[in-house]
Amino acid sequence: MTASADDPFVSAVKPLVDAMGAEMLPPDQAGPDDVVLSWEGADVVAVRLPQLADSLDHILAALERKRGKPLAELDRKAKQEVVRMLEARGAFSVRHGVETVATALGVSRFTVYNYLNREKGA
Secondary structure, three states: OOOOOOOHHHHHHHHHHHHHOOEEEOHHHOOOOOEEEEEOOEEEEEEEOOOHHHHHHHHHHHHHHHHOOOHHHOOHHHHHHHHHHHHHOOHHHOOOHHHHHHHHHOOOHHHHHHHHHHHHHO
C-alpha cells in the first residue's frame, strides 16, 4: 500500500509529521531508521524523522512564523521566553545548539548562557 495524501490516516498524522519537521513517504521506500505506520493491519505510510540539528532549525522557523517576525526582532523578555521553551524541548543538547539559537535571536552565545543561568538561579 502506498501513502496517499487523500488517505484519512495520512491526513490525520500529517500535522504531527509536519510539526516534527519529518517527511512522509510510501512504506516500501522506508529505510532502516524510518518509522512505518500501520492502520488496520496494513502499512500506510513511512515517516523519516529529521536529524536533531534539522529539528532545531525547524523549531526556530516555526517560532518565527508563530510570532510573525524574525526572532532577532523580539524584545529581551520574549527572547528569554524562547530560550526557556527551547531548553524545555532539549534544544541545547544538540551540538551547536547554543550557537544556532544565539544566531537566530541575534544575540551572543554568552547572552544565551546568561538567559539559561538566570532560569536556573530563579
